[in-house]
Amino acid sequence: MQQKAEFEQRVQKALNNPQLRRNFRVAMDGLMEKRSNAFPDKEALEALRITGANIRANALVKQPELLEQLEANCTRNGIQVHWAETIEQANRIVLEIMERHQATGMIKGKSMVSEEMELNHFLEAQGNSCIESDLGEYIIQLDHETPSHIIAPAIHKSKQEIAQLFQEKHPDIPYSEDIETMTRSARKILRGKFFEADVGLSGVNFAVAETGTLCLVENEGNGRMCTTVPPVHIAVTGIEKVVEKLADVPPLLKLLTRSASGQHISTYFNMISSPRKPGERDGPTEVHLVLLDNQRSRIYADEELFDSLRCIRCGACMNHCPVYTRIGGHAYGSLIPGPIGSVIEPQKFGLENFGVLPTASTLCGACGEVCPVKIPLPKLLHRLRYEQVRNDHTGATIGQGSQRSTREALIWKLWSWAHANPAVYRGGTRLAGLLRGVVPNKIGPWTRVRTAPKIAPKSLHQLAREEGFENE
Amino acid sequence: MSLAKHYPDRPDKVYFFGTCLIDLLYPEAGLAGMQLIKREGVQVIFPQDQTCCGQPAWNSGYRDETRAVVLNQIRTFPQDYPIVVPSGSCAGMLRHHYPEVFKGRPEAGLVEDFSQRVFELTEFLVHVLKIELRDLGEPTKVALHTACSARREMGVADEHEALLRQLGNVQLVEQARKAECCGFGGTFAVKHPDISAAMVTDKAKAITDTGADQLVSGDCGCLMNITGHMQHQGIGPKGQHIASFLWERTHAAES
Ligand code: SF4
Numbered sequence: 215m216q217q218k219a220e221f222e223q224r225v226q227k228a229l230n231n232p233q234l235r236r237n238f239r240v241a242m243d244g245l246m247e248k249r250s251n252a253f254p255d256k257e258a259l260e261a262l263r264i265t266g267a268n269i270r271a272n273a274l275v276k277q278p279e280l281l282e283q284l285e286a287n288c289t290r291n292g293i294q295v296h297w298a299e300t301i302e303q304a305n306r307i308v309l310e311i312m313e314r315h316q317a318t319g320m321i322k323g324k325s326m327v328s329e330e331m332e333l334n335h336f337l338e339a340q341g342n343s344c345i346e347s348d349l350g351e352y353i354i355q356l357d358h359e360t361p362s363h364i365i366a367p368a369i370h371k372s373k374q375e376i377a378q379l380f381q382e383k384h385p386d387i388p389y390s391e392d393i394e395t396m397t398r399s400a401r402k403i404l405r406g407k408f409f410e411a412d413v414g415l416s417g418v419n420f421a422v423a424e425t426g427t428l429c430l431v432e433n434e435g436n437g438r439m440c441t442t443v444p445p446v447h448i449a450v451t452g453i454e455k456v457v458e459k460l461a462d463v464p465p466l467l468k469l470l471t472r473s474a475s476g477q478h479i480s481t482y483f484n485m486i487s488s489p490r491k492p493g494e495r496d497g498p499t500e501v502h503l504v505l506l507d508n509q510r511s512r513i514y515a516d517e518e519l520f521d522s523l524r525c526i527r528c529g530a531c532m533n534h535c536p537v538y539t540r541i542g543g544h545a546y547g548s549l550i551p552g553p554i555g556s557v558i559e560p561q562k563f564g565l566e567n568f569g570v571l572p573t574a575s576t577l578c579g580a581c582g583e584v585c586p587v588k589i590p591l592p593k594l595l596h597r598l599r600y601e602q603v604r605n606d607h608t609g610a611t612i613g614q615g616s617q618r619s620t621r622e623a624l625i626w627k628l629w630s631w632a633h634a635n636p637a638v639y640r641g642g643t644r645l646a647g648l649l650r651g652v653v654p655n656k657i658g659p660w661t662r663v664r665t666a667p668k669i670a671p672k673s674l675h676q677l678a679r680e681e682g683f684e685n686e
Numbered sequence: 687m688s689l690a691k692h693y694p695d696r697p698d699k700v701y702f703f704g705t706c707l708i709d710l711l712y713p714e715a716g717l718a719g720m721q722l723i724k725r726e727g728v729q730v731i732f733p734q735d736q737t738c739c740g741q742p743a744w745n746s747g748y749r750d751e752t753r754a755v756v757l758n759q760i761r762t763f764p765q766d767y768p769i770v771v772p773s774g775s776c777a778g779m780l781r782h783h784y785p786e787v788f789k790g791r792p793e794a795g796l797v798e799d800f801s802q803r804v805f806e807l808t809e810f811l812v813h814v815l816k817i818e819l820r821d822l823g824e825p826t827k828v829a830l831h832t833a834c835s836a837r838r839e840m841g842v843a844d845e846h847e848a849l850l851r852q853l854g855n856v857q858l859v860e861q862a863r864k865a866e867c868c869g870f871g872g873t874f875a876v877k878h879p880d881i882s883a884a885m886v887t888d889k890a891k892a893i894t895d896t897g898a899d900q901l902v903s904g905d906c907g908c909l910m911n912i913t914g915h916m917q918h919q920g921i922g923p924k925g926q927h928i929a930s931f932l933w934e935r936t937h938a939a940e941s
Contacts, residue, residue: 222880626743630748630755633706670713686731686765
């Protein structure tokens with residue numbers, strides 16, 4: 215139960231930080247409004263979501279063939295494809311590519327899979343340098359933090375906090391709280407880094423099997439710089455990112471940017487289909503694609519949990535989650551926070567480590583309602599609640615049954631017995647009615663912020679009988 | 687969601703599933719729901735063997751324990767009458783989750799037949815009984831909190847509002863972020879009391895800020911959470927289940 219205690223500590227810390235609370239509330243309100251404005255026609259939105267869900271579901275069903283096709287087409291285009299079952303293997307592959315080029319400096323575009331691999335940490339331990347070039351990622355790298363949101367990694371910070379951080383790390387730059395000015399400063403610092411780097415790293419939003427194309431969505435142009443300026447480009451991604459054909463991309467892109475930030479399209483959309491060709495004046499001379507499994511095949515094997523792989527990482531589920539809005543991303547303690555994080559992270563890293571996350575939801579359904587690819591998030595959270603207490607050892611998930619306690623299991627057994635036997639149940643409510651005077655008015659944490667509910671003198675069963683409502 | 691649903695013609699008889707929370711804490715709300723239906727000339731049957739929909743165990747991951755409780759409810763409502771439930775949350779369990787509880791099991795067909803007969807109270811009043819309400823009460827300002835399950839699972843947020851709008855002397859006011867969860871979430875409030883407290887604090891404030899004289903909700907779980915907090919803080923209006931509210935305002939006391 216250590217994970218629960220640690221989670222609670224992080225939650226406490228977040229809840230008691232008014233600045234953090236304000237930062238998230240304001241940011242999430244803004245993102246929700248932008249999304250809502252980007253989809254003015256609810257029927258059109260619903261139709262688009264169905265299209266998006268079908269495209270992703272189809273890609274998953276055909277995933278084994280599509281991955282082969284992707285590899286063949288990438289190879290034909292001159293992109294070197296590598297397969298990694300584990301994060302250790304993926305890190306090794308990246309390191310070996312760097313070693314082959316005697317490279318020591320990497321510039322990175324935003325990539326959640328590289329975070330999943332803890333690539334920076336790994337490469338730095340080997341004496342290499344990794345610089346994040348996405349503004350948000352750059353900010354949290356300066357402060358030695360992890361992302362608190364999948365598309366807006368520094369969203370937990372206010373502009374004042376960022377200004378102070380900049381001043382601390384770059385005392386030579388004049389202090390400013392103006393976002394434009396700060397962005398310009400960061401751009402100036404980063405500009406040179408693209409030219410110094412030996413290797414550029416990026417993620418992938420959609421890998422198109424039909425053409426062997428890697429699609430990259432971004433807003434700052436840093437992604438394009440990372441993938442074109444350094445002599446070597448390494449793209450890392452999860453195997454579930456493959457889609458069947460080019461025609462699948464526009465609907466997904468439309469859903470992704472609108473759901474994420476309300477943009478009709480991102481400022482940059484890159485389609486990478488090969489290294490520099492003879493006669494071309496720019497672009498990397500080598501392009502590598504690292505395809506990571508890391509438990510995705512296990513998730514794939516379960517017909518219900520499979521749906522979690524449809525995710526296009528837009529972040530809308532966290533923006534709309536009332537729990538995420540209160541506690542922020544770091545409290546989750548997982549790489550991906552919010553509803554989709556609570557679904558994916560326990561499956562990847564075990565219920566014994568992240569089993570508390572699926573319980574940290576009211577199952578209000580706000581996430582499932584906005585997910586652009588219609589992932590039934592509440593249903594999957596629910597399924598994981600079952601996985602963590604079931605004791606029939608089917609092995610569907612890592613850490614299955616690990617959160618089952620004898621005490622809790624016994625309570626539910628008794629509860630079940632009482633509610634499956636009407637006479638017992640009626641006896642219980644009658645007793646409760648009689649004892650209502652002696653029910654304590656403090657009941658655990660409930661009454662810390664609420665009064666205790668009052669048991670009625672007569673139950674509805676009794677009232678219904680007295681008022682002459684028939685029994686059958 | 688409510689568009690796609692098929693509603694039956696007005697029946698002669700209905701079953702009423704009161705829910706365990708109402709049974710124990712808010713019986714007057716259950717009774718009001720039954721009286722509203724009865725006043726429309728429909729016979730209301732309240733089977734005495736009903737207990738709880740099973741949701742607490744279901745949402746805690748205890749599926750075998752849930753099944754035993756579900757089977758009791760299925761046995762208790764054997765006839766082909768509609769089953770009316772004064773809670774979006776419990777109606778959602780009966781209608782949408784019962785089939786999941788028995789998915790792939792021999793009882794699945796039986797359970798499906800049961801679930802198809804389940805209606806949340808307000809949708810039943812609006813779409814099946816096509817109720818027309820005459821407001822006898824004093825002018826008042828009311829805030830409505832629609833449970834997430836009523837809104838998203840049962841799709842009856844509009845029906846809640848439509849009923850309140852039928853009342854001539856009731857002014858419906860809207861709180862900020864009205865579709866956001868109040869933080870109850872059943873066992874969530876017990877397992878994660880601090881997050882739940884942060885959520886209910888915000889919800890209570892949003893409601894209080896409207897200056898409403900009264901809070902109305904179709905779900906007693908939310909009501910217990912929100913009014914419990916408001917009472918504790920000594921703020922906000924009093925709360926009532928929508929059935930009690932509708933009944934009180936439209937019922938002429940026989941004198
Ligand atoms: S689960 Fe859905 S809403 Fe959440 S990040 Fe993935 S695609 Fe977006």
